[in-house]
Amino acid sequence: xxxxxxxxxxxxxxxxxxxxxxxxxxxxxxxxxxxxxxxxxxxxxxxxxxxxxxxxxxxxxxxxxxxxxxxxxxxxxxxxxxxxxxxxxxxxxxxxxxxxxxxxxxxxxxxxxxxxxxxxxxxxxxxxxxxxxxxxxxxxxxxxxxxxxxxxxxxxxxxxxxxxxxxxxxxxxxxxxxxxxxxxxxx
Numbered sequence: 001x002x003x004x005x006x007x008x009x010x011x012x013x014x015x016x017x018x019x020x021x022x023x024x025x026x027x028x029x030x031x032x033x034x035x036x037x038x039x040x041x042x043x044x045x046x047x048x049x050x051x052x053x054x055x056x057x058x059x060x061x062x063x064x065x066x067x068x069x070x071x072x073x074x075x076x077x078x079x080x081x082x083x084x085x086x087x088x089x090x091x092x093x094x095x096x097x098x099x100x101x102x103x104x105x106x107x108x109x110x111x112x113x114x115x116x117x118x119x120x121x122x123x124x125x126x127x128x129x130x131x132x133x134x135x136x137x138x139x140x141x142x143x144x145x146x147x148x149x150x151x152x153x154x155x156x157x158x159x160x161x162x163x164x165x166x167x168x169x170x171x172x173x174x175x176x177x178x179x180x181x182x183x184x185x186x187x
Contacts, residue, residue, distance in 0.1 A: 002053065005049050005053050005058065005061050006064075007065075008048075008065075009046070009061060009063075010068055010069040011069065012062075012065075012066055013042055013045060013070045014073050015069075016039065016041035016042035016045070016066070017038065017042075017073035018038075019035075019037045019041060020038035021077065022034055042066055045062060046066060049061060049062035104163070108163065111166050111170060112154040112158050113154070115157075115170045115171070115174070116150055116170060117150050118170075119153050119174045120146050120147070120149035121178075122174045122176065123145065123146075123177045124143065124145045124146040124149065125181040126176075127142045128141075128142030130184055153173075157170065
């Protein structure tokens, strides 16, 4: 039953994506019927599988399979284009114009690693103390939030060219997170 439901979800998601793609491909005319039909087919697929298999399991299978069907339609229309000759191949600016300095790399590594981790820990502790709900759930979500926040802090720190701004934001986030967590703990 689950395999058949997954195939139905795959077909429903793919069919809805095909209708939406046809509606959006021709930008000169509006095609509300195709747009409504595409979204409707996806919604009916998810609702039908939720009723047939069960509200939790059927919805999960339907959303996952419909998403894969949509992804297959999108991947089918993928085309690789060459870069235009008028501008550089990269849209991102170069990190530094000029010779690189080793001390900047080490400093960025220290900012992104340990200081980014303490900022992420401050945010996780702040969430675990201030968020509503069961304390066990808050601790688990705070623990799961920590590596995500650390990865975001590392990415931003390594991409930012201004070291003092990175230092100020990470230090401020660390102090604010731990101070708010301590404030709630004292109350």
